[in-house]
Amino acid sequence: MVALTQKVNTREYEQLKVIVKKLAGVELGNNKQYLVESRFNPVMKEFNISGFSNLINSIKMGRDKKLIEKFIDAITTHETLFFRDRTPFDALKKLLMGDLGKKRKLRIWSAAASTGQEAYSIAMIIEDINKRNSNKINYEILGTDISEDVLEYAKKGAYRSYEVSRGLPKEYLSKYFDREGTNYKIKNELKRHITFKKFNLITGLYNFQKFDVVFCRNVLIYFDDLNKKLVYKKIASVLNDDGYLFIGSSESLINYSTTFKKQAVEKTFVYTKN
Ligand SMILES: C[S@@+](CC[C@H](N)C(=O)[O-])C[C@H]1O[C@@H](n2cnc3c(N)ncnc32)[C@H](O)[C@@H]1O
Numbered sequence: 242m243v244a245l246t247q248k249v250n251t252r253e254y255e256q257l258k259v260i261v262k263k264l265a266g267v268e269l270g271n272n273k274q275y276l277v278e279s280r281f282n283p284v285m286k287e288f289n290i291s292g293f294s295n296l297i298n299s300i301k302m303g304r305d306k307k308l309i310e311k312f313i314d315a316i317t318t319h320e321t322l323f324f325r326d327r328t329p330f331d332a333l334k335k336l337l338m339g340d341l342g343k344k345r346k347l348r349i350w351s352a353a354a355s356t357g358q359e360a361y362s363i364a365m366i367i368e369d370i371n372k373r374n375s376n377k378i379n380y381e382i383l384g385t386d387i388s389e390d391v392l393e394y395a396k397k398g399a400y401r402s403y404e405v406s407r408g409l410p411k412e413y414l415s416k417y418f419d420r421e422g423t424n425y426k427i428k429n430e431l432k433r434h435i436t437f438k439k440f441n442l443i444t445g446l447y448n449f450q451k452f453d454v455v456f457c458r459n460v461l462i463y464f465d466d467l468n469k470k471l472v473y474k475k476i477a478s479v480l481n482d483d484g485y486l487f488i489g490s491s492e493s494l495i496n497y498s499t500t501f502k503k504q505a506v507e508k509t510f511v512y513t514k515n
Pocket of ligand 1: 264353
């Protein structure tokens with residue numbers, strides 16, 4: 242029987258910092274022992290692991306893929322909502338009314354998709370434009386994340402009432418969701434444009450067909466400077482020369498990339514390649 246709350250000692254914490262950075266790119270920093278304890282205790286309980294040193298050994302051995310999956314899942318933050326920060330979606334809409342919307346097949350990547358709200362918000366913007374215009378935007382969206390659990394959720398596209406009450410304009414709820422019991426399910430007309438799959442921004446091979454738009458928001462804040470630089474460089478390599486990069490409202494490319502320049506669009510900044 243595993244004790245209720247297991248404590249992490251300094252040595253174990255230092256080892257965990259290295260492992261977490263290697264597996265997910267996430268920088269734990271100092272004095273986050275409380276976070277490590279609160280996030281990993283449920284995992285240790287589920288897998289009947291007593292003590293952080295045993296957890297570390299099991300992760301290092303790498304045999305139990307489910308454990309590794311849960312371990313990464315526990316230390317990453319999945320907070321998201323529909324139309325998060327609103328202005329990036331207004332900017333995207335504006336750009337789509339111009340040349341961006343004239344692409345033969347528009348390819349968009351939601352690079353830390355979490356439970357899917359970002360990808361579905363993008364699809365709703367496009368569908369809304371398409372409803373008003375005879376020239377339809379032909380598009381596909383790829384949503385990726387390191388965590389299988391959030392991707393499963395995203396694939397289902399069924400949201401609870403508290404989730405659809407956060408950020409989602411009311412009229413979109415009736416337009417793009419079907420009521421299913423107590424949940425609200427994304428309509429197939431949106432879903433069919435979106436694929437969700439697992440991808441690790443740190444260790445993944447960026448062998449994608451190029452994108453016209455990349456949303457990489459609220460994930461690199463957890464990475465150290467070196468990994469930030471690396472990821473922005475790789476994103477640039479899969480973004481078309483006339484493509485757009487969207488980052489989180491508290492994020493900046495200063496110090497991390499010279500490949501991109503800022504462009505003001507609709508009360509926010511988007512990034513284009515130099
Ligand atoms: C805070 S959410 C952001 C979701 C959305 N982009 C937004 O802004 O609302 C961050 C997501 O990044 C994912 N993540 C963390 N490290 C990652 C990595 N190395 N590769 C891919 N995804 C990662 C987490 O699993 C989590 O779902």
